[in-house]
Amino acid sequence: MAGKDEEEIILQTFMVKRSQNKKLFTPxxxxxxxxxxxxxxxxxxxxxxxxxxxxxxxATDSIHTVEQAQLAELSKQIPDGVAENSQYKYPFQVGYTEQNTDYTLYLIVGDHSERLHWIHTIRSLCVCNTRRPRYHPGAWSARRWACCDGERRSAPGCQIATIWPLPEPQLEILVQKEKPVNDVTPVTAAVTMPGGGGAPPGTPSAKPKDKPRTKVVVALYPFKAIESGDLSLEKGAEYEVIDDSQEHWWKVKDENGYVINNKKCCYSW
Structure with a gap:
């Protein structure tokens, strides 16, 4: 069994990290x-x-927020020698839950495009997680939120969270199975006429026809519709596929909405 350090590395780089201050009265x-x-x-x-x-x-399955951050104290507190010319000035935040308590990890990179790349990649890995609708762009410091002056650390976020991007093409949120449209296809036997004649004209053949088949998928995770025309999914519910000609989008029969393919969330039958 592979150890935790043998897992494939997706991204890695040097960053500056702000202390999380999980304990009271820590600098x-x-x-x-x-x-x-x-x-x-x-x-x-x-x-x-x-x-x-x-x-x-x-743990990535504990992450509920990935956003850019605003750290007013950043330029004053990055230690000398950590980054040449203080180039590390593009912060982002990763909110997560640990033992039923919310924490925020603040990381700072030296380039805005690198910050966006990390945000997008982490969101893609956590696309099936339960996410928070709001967040604080500023940090908790001096017993208040820097962004809104809220005095409770557990106060709901003061800004609406960004809608996460759609899952990567190689991911799949539905598992597929096939079944006949009708479980039983009626078959009418040919009538033999006196004298050994065959079936009269217009009489159905005794040979059963091929059963029409339809593609049915089962949602492995709930999905909340974002755009108009999208279809919200209920975990365990079955949906009949109307159109799967596009690589990333399927049209399914229920309320004729669109759903996404997401391999990370599926299992095999």
């Missing part, structure tokens, strides 16, 4: 970390060497 600080994204976890280490030590790990 805010920024430290350089080697960040590694795998399918099941986002982990960070003290270096990228062979003898590196893991400093933290977040």
């Amino acid at each position: 805010v600080n920024f430290k350089g970390r080697w960040v590694v994204l795998k399918r099941r976890a986002l982990a960070y280490y003290d270096s990228d060497g062979e003898r590196r030590r893991e400093r933290g790990r977040i």
